[in-house]
Amino acid sequence: MDAVLSYLKRNEGRFLDRLREHLRFQSVSAQSQHRADVRRCAAWLGRQCREIGLEAEVHATAGHPIVLARTPRRPGAKRPHYLVYGHYDVQPPEPFELWESPPFEPTIRRGRVFARGATDNKGQHLAHLNAVEAYLKTGTDLRCDLTFLIEGEEEVGSANVEPFMRKHRRALLCEAAVISDSEMPSLEQPALTYGLRGAIGMEIVLRGPARDLHSGSFGGAIDNPAMVLCQMLASLRDAKGRITVPGFYGEVAPLSPGERRRLAAGSSSGREFQKLAGVPRLFGEAGYTPGEQRSARPTLEINGLTSGYQGEGGKTIIPAWARAKITCRLVPDQTPERIRSLVIRHLERICPRTVEMRITPRRGGSLPYLMSPDSAEAQAALRALRTSFGREPVLIREGGSIPIVSEFKSILKVDTLLVGFGLPDDRAHSPNENLSLAAYRLGSRFSACLWPELASLGRRR
Secondary structure: OHHHHHHHHHOHHHHHHHHHHHHOOOOEOOOHHHHHHHHHHHHHHHHHHHHHOOEEEEEOOOOOOEEEEEOOOOOOOOOOEEEEEEEOOEOOOOOHHHOOOOOOOOEEEOOEEEOOOHHHHHHHHHHHHHHHHHHHHHOOOOOOEEEEEEEOOHHHOOOOHHHHHHHOHHHHOOOEEEEOOOEOOEOOEOEEEEEEOEEEEEEEEEEOOOOOEEHHHHEOOEOOHHHHHHHHHHOOEOOOOOEOOOOOOOOOOOOOHHHHHHHHHOOOOHHHHHHHHOOOOOOOOOOOOHHHHOOOOOEEEEEEEEEOOOOOOOOOEEOOEEEEEEEEEEOOOOOHHHHHHHHHHHHHHHOOOOOEEEEEEOOOOEOOEEOOOOOHHHHHHHHHHHHHHOOOOEEEEEOOOOHHHHHHHHHHOOOEEEOOOEOOOOOOOOOOOEEEHHHHHHHHHHHHHHHHHHHOOOOOO
């Protein structure tokens, strides 16, 4: 381990250069004009893996490529096998005017690198590749086999990962998966995430008149689709933060006293969270703390709302249509199918006959995830966090969703260790996304410490 950690220290500058090169690729999977950029990023990543010493292939899919890389195998050796997942695609950078520096020109400020994809997820999966390079280049035995699966469609639903995993299932069978695509409360509080919320999404479109109408000539006798949609959406949540869809909470697993203590230990104070969010006051479901509300309770949110005239000045119309995008975050034991059907049925029930409604569910959806923090793998990860950070780690649940985790469970029958190096103010999905350079270094150090801990558990499959 001394040789590995020394190698990481000596190569910090080069690892930062690698990250900055990775961040320059405009690998926006949601935008067709960037398809070539996404392919170039995948090809670059494959070359990096081979230079590190991994056996790497870039696999074409019906969408964006998947990079599959593995440590050299020893003939006849039966060693523990772990799967490391990441994604090289990024969110759209718009609105550009809110960035302090161009989103694809990595800029160092205040000990952080600012660029789209810095924390989500390029910096985090490169930290693992840096650690493996340190083992391979120093000739230090990992004592386990690793496979990296790094995809290019996470930000648009990972539609092609499941068929790829089923096709390559035998090669991917492992003891557990490892993902770094989440946060820790601070550099002083490294964290193991033992739970994620699931998610579903849908688009609602209301249509009224055949065209935009003069609000003076028709107003008062024609229902306004924008007004109707706002009234419908507003009725989905009450004044105490509870979702009003009948049956919405029917399968929600209650929080035990022990669970609530764990969540309290890993959560920032309400005042810190309020400052981070930049809101005048916090709001959430009555009876739960902010930490519980944003990680262990279900939600229904409006993500986008569009109708009528959006240009400069005014235009006195009754718009012909109104559209909203909504998502629900799910907790154990809710399922995407059940919640989707409840929400759609309720919207159909409350929609007045003065407009026509079309609901388009977003394909798929992800299940919530919960693992035991007392498992052997979880305890190994906690030991590696103590060693690498020199701090006592905390256990947290994340409010976000990582759909691949449920696919690892259903296809490979394994749990996932979620150890993220992001920080609460990294601004993932927002302008001025960034990654702490200290977190990037410590993430590589953690990865180096993790593999001996996991290897000591032996081969169990």
